[in-house]
Amino acid sequence: MYEQGLDQWTRAWYGEAVEAGFIRPHxxxxxxxxxRVRGYFNAGLSPTEAAQACFGHKH
Incomplete structure (x- = not known):
C-alpha cells in the first residue's frame, strides 16, 4: 500500500514540477x-508543496 501511494504521489509531484517549469519532461x-522527495512524502507535503520545496527559490 505504501509503495502504491508513494508511486502515485511521485507521479503527481513530477507533473506539478513540469507544469511549474521547474523541470523538463524526461x-x-x-x-x-x-x-529528499521520499522525505517530503513521509512528512505529508502535497505534491505541489514538495515540487516547490525541491525546486523553488531557496531563502
Whole structure:
C-alpha cells in the first residue's frame, strides 16, 4: 500500500514540477533528490508543496 501511494504521489509531484517549469519532461532525479522527495512524502507535503520545496527559490 505504501509503495502504491508513494508511486502515485511521485507521479503527481513530477507533473506539478513540469507544469511549474521547474523541470523538463524526461527529468531523471539523482539519488539525493529521490531521498529528499521520499522525505517530503513521509512528512505529508502535497505534491505541489514538495515540487516547490525541491525546486523553488531557496531563502
Amino acid at each position: 527529468y531523471h532525479p539523482d539519488p539525493v533528490t529521490i531521498m
